Amino acid sequence: MRHGGGPSPAPPAALDPGVVDRLQDNLLSWYAAHRRELPWRATTDPWAILVSEIMLQQTQVSRVLPKYSAFLDRFPTAARLAAAPLPDVLAVWLGLGYNNRAVRLKRCAEAATDGLPSDLEGLRALPGVGPYTARAVLIFAANADLAAVDANVRRVLTHELDLPHDLSPTALQSTAEAVLPHGRSRDWHNALMDYGSLVLTSQATGIVPLTRQSPFAGSHRQRRARLLRLLLEHGPQSWTGAAAALELSLRDCRKVAESLAADGLVVLHDDRVTLRS
16 A cells, blocks of 8 residues: 555556456355345335435445335335425434435435436436446446445455555546456445445455544534434424524534535524424
């Protein structure tokens, strides 16, 4: 691993076909024996897969499982979510964290009430859908021959192929495409993710995420979650009431509310804060 000077921009030298074959055989064989049975793997519905991908961003599988089923029971299609009031959406999402994801998902639904696009360009045009998520939807819905790199995929490929830990995203994407077993993209990515989650963890490999999440307790994120829950459970709050409930100064309470307003979750008034309808 290089130190300093930014990430390594260049992809590694051409991979030995024998190394690629062994990696594919080993991972797919391991996956056949140890695969996790997860509800989003039992569907090829692009909407259900998009919901799972948004929920799984920065959130553990164990926390997503109960919320995923509840969310799809309430909003089984993009059209149903698009038509729902935002407070109803947030009430189902509450407890999963990063509540602005619910807003992004609703905006996606509003842009795709007739169904999600079936191509990368169309998916990327949806609000808040990045390159990884667009690729993941096509991989898991249609078994598309695409490569998608998340933290687990990065860690497994870096470890198994002895890549620099600071390899640039572009170079890593090229490597992921080079080792993709065509015709088995869905199984391949599930295998990479399971192996990274269960075997080649950050602790086991020393390969840490490029960005680290700060502790939740006492954080700005926790304050946001508490204010949002307060508004969902008790309705509009005066500034003094909200500050008292959060045990914050008026100034700090307003900062929390302003960040929620910037994400389209609440509306600020002179005398109170309310959920966006």
